[in-house]
Amino acid sequence: MSDFLLHIKKEIKKHLFDYLLLISAGIFFLIGLNIFRGERLIEFILLLAFTSFYIIWGVYHHIIEDTLHLKIVLEYVLIGFTLLFLLKMIVFP
Amino acid sequence: MAFLSHLFLPREENNFRAKILHHDFLTYYLFFAVFFTFFFKISPFSNILGFATDITAEKLYQLTNQERLKYGLSALNYNEKLSQAAYKKAQDMFAKNYWAHYGPNGVTPWNFILSVGYQYEYAGENLAKNFLFSDGVVSAWMNSPTHRDNILRKEYTDVGFAIVSGVLNGEETTLVVQMFAKPLEKTISLNQPKEKIPVLSPSPYIEKKETYPQSTVLAKEVGQNKLNLTKISLDANLIFLIFLLLALGMDFYFAKKLGVVRLTGKNIAHFIFIFFLLISLFLIPKGIIL
Numbered sequence: 001m002s003d004f005l006l007h008i009k010k011e012i013k014k015h016l017f018d019y020l021l022l023i024s025a026g027i028f029f030l031i032g033l034n035i036f037r038g039e040r041l042i043e044f045i046l047l048l049a050f051t052s053f054y055i056i057w058g059v060y061h062h063i064i065e066d067t068l069h070l071k072i073v074l075e076y077v078l079i080g081f082t083l084l085f086l087l088k089m090i091v092f093p
Numbered sequence: 094m095a096f097l098s099h100l101f102l103p104r105e106e107n108n109f110r111a112k113i114l115h116h117d118f119l120t121y122y123l124f125f126a127v128f129f130t131f132f133f134k135i136s137p138f139s140n141i142l143g144f145a146t147d148i149t150a151e152k153l154y155q156l157t158n159q160e161r162l163k164y165g166l167s168a169l170n171y172n173e174k175l176s177q178a179a180y181k182k183a184q185d186m187f188a189k190n191y192w193a194h195y196g197p198n199g200v201t202p203w204n205f206i207l208s209v210g211y212q213y214e215y216a217g218e219n220l221a222k223n224f225l226f227s228d229g230v231v232s233a234w235m236n237s238p239t240h241r242d243n244i245l246r247k248e249y250t251d252v253g254f255a256i257v258s259g260v261l262n263g264e265e266t267t268l269v270v271q272m273f274a275k276p277l278e279k280t281i282s283l284n285q286p287k288e289k290i291p292v293l294s295p296s297p298y299i300e301k302k303e304t305y306p307q308s309t310v311l312a313k314e315v316g317q318n319k320l321n322l323t324k325i326s327l328d329a330n331l332i333f334l335i336f337l338l339l340a341l342g343m344d345f346y347f348a349k350k351l352g353v354v355r356l357t358g359k360n361i362a363h364f365i366f367i368f369f370l371l372i373s374l375f376l377i378p379k380g381i382i383l
Contacts, residue, residue, distance in 0.1 A: 004346055004349050004350070007349050008361065011359075012361065019361065019362075019365070022362060022365050022366070023365060026365060026366070026368070026369035027369075029369055029373065030369060030372055030373060030376065033373055033376045033377065034376060037379050037380060037381050038222045038224075038379070038380035038381030039223075039264075040223060040264055040265065040266075047373070050366075050369070050370075054366045057362065058358055058359070061359065061362065062358075067356065069356055071116065071356065071357075072356065072357065074116055075116065075119065075357065075358040076358055078116065078120060078122070078123055079119060079337075079358075079363055079367075080366070081123055081126075082119065082122045082126045083126075083334070083367070083370050085123070085126035085127050085129075085130045086329075086330050086333060087330065087370060087373070087374070087377070088130055089129065089326045089330070090225070090323075090327055090330060090374065090377050090378065091377055093146055093225060093322075093323050093326075
């Protein structure tokens with residue numbers, strides 16, 4: 001378990017800027033949702049923006065790491081869009 | 094057992110990636126998500142306009158009285174006339190496209206109460222917009238000092254509710270209007286018996302639904318007799334996000350344990366993304382109060 005945590009620590013340390021960027025986007029997403037509570041269209045735009053950012057982040061991160069592959073892009077797109085559609089049901093009931 | 098480990102654990106047979114995180118499985122999830130999104134909209138369980146919340150007048154009434162009882166106050170009586178006034182107020186907001194206690198032409202909440210023939214001594218109004226659940230509405234009101242004062246005002250004896258959906262500022266909106274009042278003494282002696290009024294089961298104002306085709310009242314029939322899709326979809330979202338988090342966590346842990354080098358997306362990034370969406374599920378059902 002400690003090896004596993006050490007690996008996570010190493011990975012985050014190695015790409016500190018990238019992960020901070022993603023976490024910051026997530027925090028802005030939550031702050032935005034809190035500010036625009038009850039504004040369904042804005043909530044959906046925020047959700048769409050965060051999902052798009054996550055996919056772009058994935059592409060950018062793997063370009064930097066020199067591990068970009070179509071399979072990887074597809075993975076980010078599939079996870080991103082699945083969750084976007086699922087949360088849309090809550091934003092627009 | 095072997096089948097389960099094939100699904101959840103990275104092994105040679107699944108190319109060292111949990112099967113449930115393979116592209117074919119991720120594509121199935123996407124298809125299901127798209128299917129349920131559209132099913133939710135056109136489902137016969139949904140209401141006429143295709144959008145639904147789990148707010149009912151009955152639940153609001155029950156929760157409002159629960160809060161009053163907690164503070165040692167008397168329970169409010171459900172008043173049909175106040176519900177009609179609340180419904181008229183909601184309709185006015187949709188018709189004139191505003192979200193406020195006072196209308197753009199100076200119309201006040203009290204005008205609606207008087208227009209249904211309720212002569213009041215004291216009156217008050219609470220508004221809420223785009224909440225998904227009744228308890229969220231009442232808890233937001235109780236967290237706001239002015240709204241809480243309205244709910245806990247000892248002078249009030251009657252309450253009425255309207256939950257109306259329509260289009261406000263070009264956006265599908267669900268409005269909740271809660272109206273409190275105490276009738277003038279004269280009205281009490283004329284219209285109400287002297288003995289204690291029994292606590293009535295609230296029946297939301299739905300009689301005039303056909304008169305106002307632009308909007309629909311989410312009556313208790315929608316909330317109780319049909320499947321509660323809002324709650325189901327929220328729970329399904331929660332379960333699916335937790336399932337994905339666990340799947341990613343297990344895959345990541347066992348891949349590291351086996352020392353596998355793979356060409357996949359970053360599990361930590363997926364984890365962060367899903368974690369924020371999971372938190373957002375607790376923020377999205379909350380609307381705004383006025």
